[in-house]
Amino acid sequence: MTPVLRTDALGKRYGRRQALTNVTLSIPARRVVGLVGPNGAGKSTLLNLASGMIAPTTGTIEVLGSRPAADATQLARVGFVAQDTPVYPNLSVGDHLRLGARLNPGWDDRLAQQRINQVGLDPTQKAGRLSGGQRAQLALTLAAAKRPELLIFDEPVAALDPLARRTFLQSLMEFVAELEVSVLLSSHLLGDLERVCDHLIVLAASRTQLAGDVEELLTAHYRLVAARGDLDPPPPGIEVIQATHTARQTTLIVRDTTGTLRDHMPAAEHLDLEEMVLAYLGRAAEPVPTANAGQPLEVSR
Amino acid sequence: MIDFHLDARSGLAPYLQLVQQVQQALRLGLLATGDQLPTVKEVVARLAINPNTVLKAYRELEHQGLVSPRPGVGTFVTRTLTDDSLAAHESLRTELVAWLARAQHAGLDPDSIEALFMTTFRKATEVTP
Structure with missing residues (x-):
């Protein structure tokens, strides 16, 4: 099976600052991958490279066998939720779903509606007035309803209270069980990652410190x-x-x-x-x- | 139906915790032959854990011959771990409760009671092969 993420000597430089150095990884499909490391370690840089928001300075990166964001097909295969789960504050929950349906060829409207009902989001509510937990649920629903093969989250639960965090991870794991999707998420909350992740990448000082199957690493x-x-x-x-x-x-x-x-x-x-x-x-x-x-x-x- | 929980401090791998909880429920007669285990989706939705953890636990239980999956339906208990001793549980529990009351009355705090019980238990089970 094609690795979900493969990088070879990947590097990214912002001006004089080296954000990512010589990262070589190969991650099998159908994993929930936890990306951990201190602030400024290069986590967001790696996730932005994987989603195609930015291009590498050195080395190569392949996501699901192709260059990130290479074309419309590739874009449809990856769902990316940036840090702080951004939504359009002036659009309602329902508007977000309609927008999702317009913009994504593989949109699963039944899944989106069902999920919105299940987590109790009001379709007429303006997204700007949602709580942090509700906003995260909306962003998760939008990313999942496009039915991607890979979901990427940058610190999805960092700003959430413990209950909202648990609810979010419950929903995410339900999607994983239901949709057979791979997940790459960064977090500082190691306890959460221990529950949900079966693969781990530790980044520090712009380099990979450790990467592998969680169980093998713990053994x-x-x-x-x-x-x-x-x-x-x-x-x-x-x-x-x-x-x-x-x-x-x-x-x-x-x-x-x-x-x-x-x-x-x-x-x-x-x-x-x-x-x-x-x-x-x-x-x-x-x-x-x-x-x-x-x-x-x-x-x- | 069995309700799973996870103890982050137990030091035991999450999948083994699930296996143990099923075994314990089988031993205590809380699960019987033909009972259905929760679906993988139900367990992950409740515990917020990786679906592979649940699959691994169920595979282990299947390997032990305790459950068997019916594709598209769910996972069902095929064998229990109760034996004739289940009938004796109630009277033994009553005696244990009485013993605990006497220990408390004698001034033992919970830690001392546990330590006394565990050392005695270990010694007694060592002798029996």
């Missing part, structure tokens, strides 16, 4: 706790992502490349998604080691 990462010095040097075949030391104890967050770490270290503990992501973000935030690039980074407490 390969461990926390090792030992008396100080016992893990020095660390066992072969593991990559140290983060090391913290107290006077007597060392804690390592590691990636096991052998698949057999548990066999000789039964006390190794698995991490949750949040701990794993934070270890990579912490490593990316460290000053770049120049002289001894091969050495694990250390954080002393």
Whole structure:
């Protein structure tokens, strides 16, 4: 099956600022992909490149096997909801649906009407007067009713209260179950992502820090706790992502490349998604080691 | 019908939590042969989780021979985990409640009661093969 997103040495520069550097990814279809990273890491840049809003400076990007926004057919295959779920404030909910029907050849009006009813949106209501949660639901409905193969969301739930956030994700997952659509969404809320995503991309400092199937990633990462010095040097075949030391104890967050770490270290503990992501973000935030690039980074407490 | 929930702090993979909840319902007689499990869409609409998580849980239950899918209809329970011991549950529960009351009366706080129960439970189940 054609990957839903494939990039090769992708880069984007805004003037003197390098927003994205050497990103190489291949994401299989039918995944819900979480894109995480600190502000300014390049998340929006990657999503804007994928939706074809901007063009790359270097490298290549393919979405569903074609150049993003190459033609009308390609545009119809991707639904993109920008940050803060923008809608037309002076148009009513009903106007938005009529506009959607006019502009999208594959528009599914039954789906749109049903969804609007289900979430209790009044078709006569001006979109500018909707709550944040209602606006997000409207934007989701519009993006889904065009029946795309890929839905892209930039921080869809960032501005929502916890209840609206849960409702939005429930609707999104219903669409995924019903429409067999791939999803690429960015978020800071790692707990939410752990529930909904089966694929993860961690961006920091304009580069990919980690990418892969969530379950495989969680299986390969461990926390090792030992008396100080016992893990020095660390066992072969593991990559140290983060090391913290107290006077007597060392804690390592590691990636096991052998698949057999548990066999000789039964006390190794698995991490949750949040701990794993934070270890990579912490490593990316460290000053770049120049002289001894091969050495694990250390954080002393 | 069974109502799923997810505990983010359990440390157990979400699909395994769903598997365990079905097994527990089968053990307690809350689900019986022929009962239908919620559809994937119903579960994701309620829990806001990835549909693949639910599919994986149902496949695992199918693998264990507990449920079987009927294409286009849903997933149905084919075997229960209850046995003759179910009848004994009620009287055992009554005795346990009485024991808990005595423990409280003796001044044990909930943590101490749990610790006492768990250590005793572990020791007792270790002996029996």
